[in-house]
Each structure stands twice: as C-alpha cells, then as structure tokens.
Amino acid sequence: MATEKQFLRSLTMEKPQRSAMKRLERRLSFQGIEKPRFLRIEEREEEMGVTDERKKKKKKNKNKGPAQKRGDSPLHLACRSGDLLQVREILFNGEQSGNLRGLISGQNIEGETPIYVAAETGQVELVRELLKHSDVQSASIKAKNGFDAFHIAVKEDHVDVLTELMSSLPESAMTVGPSNVTALDTAANQGHIDVVNLLLETNASLAKITRNNGKTVLHVAARQGHVEVVRALLAKEPGLNFRSDRKGQAAIHMAVKGQNVDVVTELVRPDPSVVNLEDNKGNSALHIATSKGRSAMVESLLKVEGVNVNACNKQGETALDISAKKRSEDITSLLRRAGAVAASDRAAPASPAKQLTQTVSEIKHDVHTQLQQTHRTGVHVNRIKKRLKKLHTAGLNNAINSSTVVAVLIATIAFAAIFTLPGQYVEEPTPGYRLGDAYIATSAPFVVFFVADSLALFISLAVVVAQTSIVVVEHEAKKRMVSIINKRSWWLTLVTTAMGTIIMFATLGSMCYCIVYQKMEQGNKRKLRRSFGGSQSRSLSGFDSDSDVHNSSMYVL
CATH class of the missing domain: 1.10.287 (Helix Hairpins)
Structure with a gap:
C-alpha cells in the first residue's frame, strides 16, 4: 500500500522527475499492479502529442452548454425557447442596423436557420413572424441533414406550421430533400395522414414525382404499411398502382415485403390485375411474399381473383418451387390447396412475352455469330x-x-x-571516198x-x-510501265512475227528457185555435151566445170 501511495504522489511531480516515475511504473508492472485508468489516458495523450493547450481546450469545451456547442445565435435561442417578444426585438434591431437578412439566413453549426428551428419545434407564431421578413430562398435553406424548414415540419407532423408556410410561400412545397425526396415522400414514410391530405389538396402532382431509384410515394407508403396513406394516394392518383421503380417492382411488390395485409387489400381493390405484375427478374408479388416467408401475405394474394399461382420467373421457378426451397410448410400447403404446381410439372406453353423474349435472344445470338464470322x-x-x-x-x-x-x-x-x-574499208585513194571510210x-x-x-x-x-x-x-509507275510494255510487246510480237514470216518464206523461195534453176542448167548442158563430138566436148567440159563451180557456190549461198 505504501508503494501505491508513493506511486500516486509521483504523478504530481514536475517534468524532470518523470523519468523516475516511469521507472517506478515499470517496477510496479512487474509486481502485477494494474495502472489507474487516468494514468493510462494521460500516457496515451502524451504518446499522441496532446499538448497542454489542447487539454485546456477540452476542459473549456466541457464547460460549454448545448447552445454553445450548436453555435446558436440569439435569434436561434429565442426561436428554440419560443420567446416571441425576444424574436420581434431581435428582428427590429436587425432591421434598424441593416442586418436583417443576415439574421434570417444565419445558420448554426448544424446548418439550421431560425425558421428551421421554429418549424422543428412547432412554433406557429414564430414561423408567422419570421415569414414576414423571409423569402423563398431564405426559407428553403437546407440544414446539414438535407431538410429545410418545410421538410422538417412535415417530418415532425406540424400541420399548422405547414399551413402557414404554404399560405406565405406556396413554392416551398415543391422543394426536395436528399435523393430527390419530396415533402410528400417524407409524410408518407412517417405515416402522417393529415400532412399527406394537406399536400395532396394543395398539389396532387407531388404524388407523381419519383426518387432517384424510381420509387414513388406509393412505394414508400406500401412498404411502411400505412393503409390510410395508400388509400389517400390511390384516391388522387389511381395510376400510381402500376408505376414501377428501377428494379421493375410496383407498390404491390413493396407491400408484400411488409406485415400489413390491409395494404395489399387496398392495392388490389381498384384493379386486381396488379397482383400479376412482374419485376425485372420475372417475380410477381406471390413470388416475393413466398421468398420472404410472409404466409399471411400469400394467403391474401391467393384470395385475389385472377392470381396466377403457377407463374414462372426468369429463373424458371414458381411460387411452389420457392417455398420448397425455403422449406416453408405453411406456405407450401396454402399454395397446393390453391392448385399450385412445380415448374417441372407444368405442361402449359410459355407466355407470348417470354416466347418473344426468347426469339429476340436467339436472333441477337445469330446476329452476333454472323458479325463474328464476318469479322x-x-x-x-x-x-x-x-x-x-x-x-x-x-x-x-x-x-x-x-x-x-x-x-x-x-x-x-x-x-x-x-x-x-x-x-571493207578504203585502204587506197579512191575517187569519192576518204581513207578509212x-x-x-x-x-x-x-x-x-x-x-x-x-x-x-x-x-x-x-x-x-x-x-x-x-x-x-513508285508503285503506280511500275504498274503503268508494265502495262505499256505489255501493250507494246503484243504489237512488237505481231510485227516481228509478220516480218519473220515474210523473210523466212522469201529465203526459202529464193533457195528453191536457185536449186531448181541450177538443176535445169545442168540438164541443158548435159544435152549439149551429148550433141557435140570429141574436141568440142572437151572444150565444153572446161566451161561446164566453171559453170558448175559458180552454180554450186550460188547453191551454197
């Protein structure tokens, strides 16, 4: 115990003694003594570099009240407390000083304006007083939560405040919050039927505005199970029952996910065919209710006239197939009593829409194949x-x-x-020629x-x-040159062939003529040789020999 007292006293020592304190702490840790919580926090702050100024700041923040933490101005505080006289005084002083617009549009740390605070707390008189000095821009300033004065009044179900806002600024009803949420969406989600009726009477077109995900206000009310809101919406806009979101789901699909069977009854009352609507996956409301295990919803849907208990989704499953997969005996018995069968037992042909989808898919596949083959x-x-x-x-x-x-x-x-x-060339002087010519x-x-x-x-x-x-x-020059050569080659070939043919026939004719002529001359000379006698024949023989030589040389040529 003495050691612990010394240890605690060491915590108040100055910084030069901290090293001794740390050694003592290490010794205590070996002895199995756990350090106090405030000491561990102090060590963690020292390791993280928390300075003395930061510690002082933390102590100062602890002493602050809720108003100081929110950063409220005097006008915020007066609106939050509901002090009408103080609000009027602040507004009067601001008007005298020329800072009235800054007071009206001033925001605290949470982004809340004075009129937002008044609307949130339901202070009708304060809202009326602030509206005298506000316009649409200042009244529609959104806080950090995405709501303005009109939306926060809808959320808190302050009908009187909404009436006052819409009478002074009707445009405020058309403002939207996060994810394109309208005031009617907020009222339907909270189940505030009075606010819903007020908004529908003021502007029924608010029911047609969809969120970023495609859901209408009827989707929201059906999912939350607010029967009166669903009834009011369908009375104003019956066509909302067939509007679908980005997933292809209508309000009936959202209703079967909840617990209120009366909502389903209200949705199928105007047009029972809504019970067979399919989403992007081919699921009807009966498929979704079965997959969620909502036996009461399944029983209510089976009572609707014209419900298709054997409809197949895009995975080829009926509601009975889903219940068998989920092992829900109660729903399986309800479906079997209604005549439901498994998809494998169905003999009915596919619906025209599915046949068209399959045909289009086959055509797309064939076109894709042809394009690949063409490529x-x-x-x-x-x-x-x-x-x-x-x-x-x-x-x-x-x-x-x-x-x-x-x-x-x-x-x-x-x-x-x-x-x-x-x-030959000229080698001797010759008239008409020069030497060497x-x-x-x-x-x-x-x-x-x-x-x-x-x-x-x-x-x-x-x-x-x-x-x-x-x-x-040049490639083109090559082609042109070869084309010219080919054309000229044909003409040259024809001309050369014709000339060669003429020369060949002329040469052959000349040779034949010379040979025939020589033979005829030799025959004539033989006849002369026989007609003459001795000496004459001998003299002629010399002549014949000379002519024979001449003719033979011609033959050789």
Whole structure:
C-alpha cells in the first residue's frame, strides 16, 4: 500500500522527475499492479502529442452548454425557447442596423436557420413572424441533414406550421430533400395522414414525382404499411398502382415485403390485375411474399381473383418451387390447396412475352455469330489481299527487271553495231571516198540502218534510266510501265512475227528457185555435151566445170 501511495504522489511531480516515475511504473508492472485508468489516458495523450493547450481546450469545451456547442445565435435561442417578444426585438434591431437578412439566413453549426428551428419545434407564431421578413430562398435553406424548414415540419407532423408556410410561400412545397425526396415522400414514410391530405389538396402532382431509384410515394407508403396513406394516394392518383421503380417492382411488390395485409387489400381493390405484375427478374408479388416467408401475405394474394399461382420467373421457378426451397410448410400447403404446381410439372406453353423474349435472344445470338464470322472473314480477306499485293509487287519487279535486262542487251548490241560495220574499208585513194571510210557508208540502206540503230540505242538507254530511277520507287509507275510494255510487246510480237514470216518464206523461195534453176542448167548442158563430138566436148567440159563451180557456190549461198 505504501508503494501505491508513493506511486500516486509521483504523478504530481514536475517534468524532470518523470523519468523516475516511469521507472517506478515499470517496477510496479512487474509486481502485477494494474495502472489507474487516468494514468493510462494521460500516457496515451502524451504518446499522441496532446499538448497542454489542447487539454485546456477540452476542459473549456466541457464547460460549454448545448447552445454553445450548436453555435446558436440569439435569434436561434429565442426561436428554440419560443420567446416571441425576444424574436420581434431581435428582428427590429436587425432591421434598424441593416442586418436583417443576415439574421434570417444565419445558420448554426448544424446548418439550421431560425425558421428551421421554429418549424422543428412547432412554433406557429414564430414561423408567422419570421415569414414576414423571409423569402423563398431564405426559407428553403437546407440544414446539414438535407431538410429545410418545410421538410422538417412535415417530418415532425406540424400541420399548422405547414399551413402557414404554404399560405406565405406556396413554392416551398415543391422543394426536395436528399435523393430527390419530396415533402410528400417524407409524410408518407412517417405515416402522417393529415400532412399527406394537406399536400395532396394543395398539389396532387407531388404524388407523381419519383426518387432517384424510381420509387414513388406509393412505394414508400406500401412498404411502411400505412393503409390510410395508400388509400389517400390511390384516391388522387389511381395510376400510381402500376408505376414501377428501377428494379421493375410496383407498390404491390413493396407491400408484400411488409406485415400489413390491409395494404395489399387496398392495392388490389381498384384493379386486381396488379397482383400479376412482374419485376425485372420475372417475380410477381406471390413470388416475393413466398421468398420472404410472409404466409399471411400469400394467403391474401391467393384470395385475389385472377392470381396466377403457377407463374414462372426468369429463373424458371414458381411460387411452389420457392417455398420448397425455403422449406416453408405453411406456405407450401396454402399454395397446393390453391392448385399450385412445380415448374417441372407444368405442361402449359410459355407466355407470348417470354416466347418473344426468347426469339429476340436467339436472333441477337445469330446476329452476333454472323458479325463474328464476318469479322473473321474480313481478317482472312485482308491477309489474302496482302499476300496478293506482295505477289503482284514481286511480279512487277520481275517484269521490270526482265525489261531492264532486255533494254540493256539491246543497247549493248546497238552500241556495238555502230562501231562494227560490215564490208571493207578504203585502204587506197579512191575517187569519192576518204581513207578509212566504209564502202557502204554512203549507201541508202546503211543510212536507214544507222538511224534505226541509233534510235534503238537511245530508247533502250532511256528505258534503263527510267526503270532504275523512277519506276523502282513508285508503285503506280511500275504498274503503268508494265502495262505499256505489255501493250507494246503484243504489237512488237505481231510485227516481228509478220516480218519473220515474210523473210523466212522469201529465203526459202529464193533457195528453191536457185536449186531448181541450177538443176535445169545442168540438164541443158548435159544435152549439149551429148550433141557435140570429141574436141568440142572437151572444150565444153572446161566451161561446164566453171559453170558448175559458180552454180554450186550460188547453191551454197
């Protein structure tokens, strides 16, 4: 015990003695003595770096009252306490000082304005007084909870305050809160039937406004089980019964999730066909009530005329299949007494809507398959196109190379032919010639040959230059060049074939004529040789031998 007293006294020591205190604490911890709670808090604050100023601030906040914590102004406090005289005095002083608008629109830490505080506490006289100096903008300022003065009055069921607000500022009824929640949504969610009737009488179109999730005010009232609100809404807007949210669920789907059977009765009274509405998953109200285990709801739904007890959802399940999966014997017995069967036992054909859905799905699948096949075919065609282009380019290059080789050969032969003339040259002074001239230089055939040979040389050189400079780079130039070569080649082939044919037949005809003529001459000479005698025959024999040599040389040529 003495050790504990020393330990407690050490807590009041100055900072230089803290090290000794820590050693003592470590010793006590080894002895199994638990540290006091305030000491552990102090150590944790020291570790976190809490300064003395922060400690003082915390103590100061403890001494603050609720008004100081909320940051209320004097006008807030007067409205919260319901002091009408003080409110008027503050407003009068603010009007004299020119700060009236700032007083009316002033917000505390929670974002609440004076009129918000007055509406929340149900101070009708204060609200009336504040409305004299307010407009729609200042009255619609929202607190941090997303509500303005009108919405908070709806939530607190202050009908008199709402009447006063709507008489002065009718536009305030159209304001929305978080998630696009209207004042009518708030009243329906709370079950304030007087507020709902007041809002519907003022503006029945509020019932048609949906939340961000697509739910109407009827969805909210049906889910919460407020029968009177549901009845009032359907009396004003019967079409709300068939409005669905983003999940495809109508108010009947929301009602069977609750516990109030009377809500379902009210919903099916205007039009019993609403009981067979399906959501996006194909579930009717009977499917949902069965999955939630609401036997009373299932029994109420089965009493509705025209209910489809064997409807299948998109998973191919009936209400009986769901109850069997959930192992709910009470609901299973109710469904069997109503004639429900499992989906596997059904022999009825699918509904037209489902058949249409299935057909559309098959068409979409076929179209998707065709598109994929078209894409694959296009890819294959592109590959073939690239290969053909490569082959075509290779063919063009081969044709260009071949024509280049031919042009080079022609140029070489033409160049050599100019400097290699046939016949003999003048070696001795001769009239009309110069030494070294060819005897055929002045003949007309040689001039024609020289001109043609020069043309062949320069044309071949031009073709070689064009193909090695322009055609090699330009693909279109290659195609044009090959097209020109192909067209000219046909004409050259035809002309060459015709000329060759003429020359061949002329040569063959000349040879035949020479041979026949030689044979005829030899025959005539033999006849002459027989007609003449000895000496004459010998003299003729020398002549015959000379003519034979001449004819044989002609034959050889």
